[in-house]
Amino acid sequence: MSRDGRRIFVVEDETLVLINLEDMLDELGWTVLAQAMWLPEAERLAASVEAPDAAILDVNIGGVTVFPAARILAERGVPILFATGYGREGLPPEWQDRPVIMKPYTQRDVAQALADLMDTAA
Amino acid sequence: MDEVDYERIFDALPSPFMILDRNLRFVTANAAYLETTSSTLDDLVGKYVMDRFPEPGESGRRLEQSFQKVAATGEADTLAYLPYPIAEPNGTVRHRYWTAVHVPILDARGQVEYILQNTVDVTEFARIREMATLPFSSLSAATRLMERTLEAEAASADFRRLFQQAPAFFAVLSGPTHIFTFSSDSYTRLIGGRNVIGRPIADALPEVVEQGFVDLLDQVYIDGHVHQAEGARVILDNEPGRPPQEYFLDFSYNPIRDSAGNITGIFVQGMDRTDAFRATQRQRLMIDELNHRVKNTLATVQSIASQTLRSTNDVTAARQAFEARISALAGAHTMLSDRQWHNTEIGHLVQKELDVFSSDKVSFGGPVLVVNAKATVALALVLHELATNAVKHGALSVPEGGLSVTWSESSGDGLVIDWVETGGPPAQEPTRKGFGSRLLRTVITGEMGGSMEMRYLETGLRVRMVIPRAAYQVQEALFVS
Numbered sequence: 001m002s003r004d005g006r007r008i009f010v011v012e013d014e015t016l017v018l019i020n021l022e023d024m025l026d027e028l029g030w031t032v033l034a035q036a037m038w039l040p041e042a043e044r045l046a047a048s049v050e051a052p053d054a055a056i057l058d059v060n061i062g063g064v065t066v067f068p069a070a071r072i073l074a075e076r077g078v079p080i081l082f083a084t085g086y087g088r089e090g091l092p093p094e095w096q097d098r099p100v101i102m103k104p105y106t107q108r109d110v111a112q113a114l115a116d117l118m119d120t121a122a
Numbered sequence: 123m124d125e126v127d128y129e130r131i132f133d134a135l136p137s138p139f140m141i142l143d144r145n146l147r148f149v150t151a152n153a154a155y156l157e158t159t160s161s162t163l164d165d166l167v168g169k170y171v172m173d174r175f176p177e178p179g180e181s182g183r184r185l186e187q188s189f190q191k192v193a194a195t196g197e198a199d200t201l202a203y204l205p206y207p208i209a210e211p212n213g214t215v216r217h218r219y220w221t222a223v224h225v226p227i228l229d230a231r232g233q234v235e236y237i238l239q240n241t242v243d244v245t246e247f248a249r250i251r252e253m254a255t256l257p258f259s260s261l262s263a264a265t266r267l268m269e270r271t272l273e274a275e276a277a278s279a280d281f282r283r284l285f286q287q288a289p290a291f292f293a294v295l296s297g298p299t300h301i302f303t304f305s306s307d308s309y310t311r312l313i314g315g316r317n318v319i320g321r322p323i324a325d326a327l328p329e330v331v332e333q334g335f336v337d338l339l340d341q342v343y344i345d346g347h348v349h350q351a352e353g354a355r356v357i358l359d360n361e362p363g364r365p366p367q368e369y370f371l372d373f374s375y376n377p378i379r380d381s382a383g384n385i386t387g388i389f390v391q392g393m394d395r396t397d398a399f400r401a402t403q404r405q406r407l408m409i410d411e412l413n414h415r416v417k418n419t420l421a422t423v424q425s426i427a428s429q430t431l432r433s434t435n436d437v438t439a440a441r442q443a444f445e446a447r448i449s450a451l452a453g454a455h456t457m458l459s460d461r462q463w464h465n466t467e468i469g470h471l472v473q474k475e476l477d478v479f480s481s482d483k484v485s486f487g488g489p490v491l492v493v494n495a496k497a498t499v500a501l502a503l504v505l506h507e508l509a510t511n512a513v514k515h516g517a518l519s520v521p522e523g524g525l526s527v528t529w530s531e532s533s534g535d536g537l538v539i540d541w542v543e544t545g546g547p548p549a550q551e552p553t554r555k556g557f558g559s560r561l562l563r564t565v566i567t568g569e570m571g572g573s574m575e576m577r578y579l580e581t582g583l584r585v586r587m588v589i590p591r592a593a594y595q596v597q598e599a600l601f602v603s
Contacts, residue, residue: 020425085417
């Protein structure tokens with residue numbers, strides 16, 4: 001199954017985690033359209049990045065939560081996958097129905113979660 | 123006037139009487155005594171009293187002692203409360219309680235000749251007393267009743283005092299408008315010492331109206347259910363001119379009914395749980411924060427492992443590189459934990475990474491500058507990658523090479539770090555972006571939102587990193603939600 005052409009927007013504030021995620025996504029055939037490591041940048045890109053097929057959002061970035069950016073993406077209809085060390089418990093009620101991957105995640109976790117996300121979105 | 127027939131009167135007395143000689147042998151007994159003890163005079167007369175009514179326990183001993191005391195002293199003695207079983211002819215034993223009065227009857231010389239005993243069966247009183255679990259007293263029934271009433275009043279006052287001083291709070295609201303008729307000390311403290319007695323709650327504590335508490339009271343008053351709440355948030359406007367304060371309370375509203383079953387008021391009771399609630403909240407935040415840090419650290423280690431393994435097929439080299447990177451990360455964490463995970467001084471960070479090199483090859487310096495935890499970890503990794511590169515490919519790969527690291531802070535740029543290698547092989551821009559340069563760029567321009575200039579010169583590598591203050595300034599807030 002080819003995932004060529006799938007484009008993704010990533011928010012992650014830890015350099016090493018971001019680098020690793022970029023590599024995982026690259027190997028899974030996803031193109032990272034843009035990445036943000038701070039909330040203001042994440043909000044700006046969430047509104048402006050061109051037609052992403054999905055977004056992976058680290059919940060806690062630089063001491064604040066990513067939800068303001070998530071709201072912008074949700075309004076644009078972009079499927080969202082949250083990543084957090086807290087697991088689902090770390091999500092407020094507003095986002096409880098969204099998929100979550102628990103840090104630290106493996107490439108297989110990311111692949112499975114994105115495949116489910118695309119199935120649901122399709 | 124006829125001679126009074128004392129013997130007939132003695133026999134007719136409704137209360138049991140008997141007479142012992144000074145050796146405690148029966149002389150006579152009246153009809154009431156014979157009936158009470160299921161005896162005949164023939165059974166008794168001439169018999170030693172303790173043989174006729176043996177009782178091996180405490181009661182028998184007390185009875186005998188009382189007789190002996192009267193015989194020895196010539197003074198009356200009363201046993202106010204004497205449990206004493208009486209055996210009936212059919213063999214059944216009745217457990218009775220007695221009050222016994224022993225009166226000496228003296229002869230002409232003033233010596234004790236007889237002892238008169240009058241006993242009163244107080245079994246019914248004793249049972250009432252037992253049920254009331256109150257100590258027995260030898261007072262009359264009427265006196266005892268008065269005493270009981272006084273005790274009850276004292277107990278009621280005790281209860282009132284208990285309610286008044288209890289750590290839990292209590293208040294009584296009367297009537298459909300919930301007029302305060304009682305407020306315990308702790309309730310009064312809770313509401314900031316306001317005097318509420320005699321006032322409707324909406325008037326006495328106006329801020330609770332729009333928080334829905336008066337509606338709840340109305341409901342309890344109307345339909346009589348008990349309303350209970352745990353950890354309910356209440357805002358109280360306790361100090362005029364100061365912001366209202368937040369409390370968390372466990373409480374209940376219980377309807378008070380009159381004897382006809384009509385609701386006449388509401389009993390309010392509860393506990394101020396604010397401190398416990400805050401402590402739990404704080405603990406939750408700390409656990410969340412710890413969880414976040416541990417998971418992120420694990421994700422970081424996972425990334426280092428995976429990036430290191432990707433970069434080479436040489437297992438030994440990969441292991442050494444991995445260990446060195448983990449060691450750099452661990453060093454940053456050690457510095458942080460030494461300072462309660464708050465922040466570190468940048469000079470210590472640089473020193474930690476460059477201390478392995480001799481000082482004639484490597485120099486570093488700059489102002490004392492404290493950076494936050496996140497910047498500490500990020501800069502430790504950057505310095506480690508730069509140093510590793512210098513040892514493998516740069517100035518520190520040859521004996522004559524040197525390295526200078528300097529930093530400064532300016533109000534415009536923030537933190538500026540200059541990494542200058544000299545005396546080594548000419549620096550060459552790598553054809554393929556390795557992990558080190560990728561890490562550097564992502565940390566400085568992404569994570570820290572700064573800028574970076576890498577110059578590959580004949581004299582060696584020069585790197586200038588400019589990091590805005592927002593990325594490293596020390597924040598006071600330790601916890602985030």
